[in-house]
Amino acid sequence: MTVNPHPASQRGVDPLDLPLQLRVMRLGFRVLKGVSRSAAVRLALHLFVTPRRHRTPARELKVLARGERFDVPQRDRKLAAWRWPAASHMTREGRGTAFLVHGWEGRGGQLHGFVDPLVAAGYEVIAFDHVGHGESDGKRCSLPTMRDALKAVAEHTLEDPGQGPACIVAHSMGTFATSLLLAEGWRGTRACYLSPPDDLLVYFSRYLELVTGSDDLLADLIQRMEERFGERAEEFEFRRLVETLDQPLVVLHATDDQDVPVEAGRFVAAHWPGARLVELEGLGHRRILRDPAAIRTAVGFLTQ
DSSP states (O other): OOOOSSSTTTTTOOTTSOOHHHHHHHHHHHHHHHHOHHHHHHHHHHHHTOOOOOOOOHHHHHHHTTSEEEEEEETTEEEEEEEEOOOGGGSTTOOEEEEEEOOTTOOGGGGGGGHHHHHHTTEEEEEEOOTTSTTSSOSOOOHHHHHHHHHHHHHHHOSSTTTOOSEEEEETHHHHHHHHHHHHTOTTOEEEEESOOOOHHHHHHHHHHHHHSSOTTHHHHHHHHHHHHSSOGGGGOHHHHGGGOOSOEEEEEETTOSSSOHHHHHHHHHHSTTOEEEEESSOTTTGGGTOHHHHHHHHHHHTO
């Protein structure tokens, strides 16, 4: 079994039956901490900001092939992006632009099931790969990087990027990046959050427990991240941010999600003024992205 040294996709690891690779990794961290705590922190940060790229399945490639492939310049990198114009019969009544925002170690194509329904409803649809993901440039990624990538896509594709897209569908870590821009000024954007996390510090803590066996490096890791990215962790504290947002939001979360527990989605919906929560059964963290009922619920909300 290949173990992903990141909390996304690993919450379901049985602590009583750890894979060999993970046991070796934890042993290595214990030894390294005894030799050099700072070296252990540097290694933990390196793993945390290094996403794995996954093969794009045929079902995604089929939809991406029907879109217009283009690049979004962002600093010294290029982001891979795709555009699907609104259905021709809806041109005069177009609803604007819809963004599809994937999560950690995901791809824009993962949300392919939303493309045709949104296009048919009159939206131009934009999907993209975050830095270090899919076909985009780069090897390292982080929440600030994801926020900046989403902002770059808006600046490249929207007539008024400060107003944001008409609607947005975001998954997992992608909801963090989306919320930061909603707070900055995307006040007219309708949003659908799929499996959103609710606490950045919990996210970091769970990561450390996974790869090192404890979270005793948490304060050091946060300090190192703040130094590297030049921003304070508290600025990304979703539990404080969520109560400042009031855009129309529907949260879809599976009760059997092993990566981000359903309690996180419940928190987001409970503290976001006017938000609606839809709990689903048996869809885990990723099947929810292509479930027909989930997609109908989301698109129905976005087109109200």
